[in-house]
Amino acid sequence: MEHGFRSDLPIYSQLVQRLRQDIVSGALPPGTRLNSVRDLAADAGVNPNTMQRALQELERDELVYTQRTSGRFVTEDVTIIARSRALIAKEEIRSFLAAMHLLGYQRQEIYQLLQEEKEEQE
Helix, strand or coil: CCCCCCCCCCHHHHHHHHHHHHHHHCCCCCCCECCCHHHHHHHHCCCHHHHHHHHHHHHHCCCEEEECCCEEEECCCHHHHHHHHHHHHHHHHHHHHHHHHHCCCCHHHHHHHHHHHHHHHC
């Protein structure tokens, strides 16, 4: 995990975002055992309490679960992962549309730009 934290969001929120991204993208596949809190914190360059808070939030979202003697694991429930992935996608789309509207683009112009970009990518 890279260290480049932004100053506009709490660090634990950024850790949640990064771990959630890793889970929904498959970088951390379902059932994967996570490293210990101390190891994850050391890798991220944060206090273990900060990492613990991030992991607790992921547990509340059911993306991670704890087995008492074995540690923490990524959920094996692919529907929970898919739901989280869809929520992230919607947030990204809303953010993109808001930014485009601030630039003065109307809906049809945004669609046209997306279509042009799609054609360039193909």
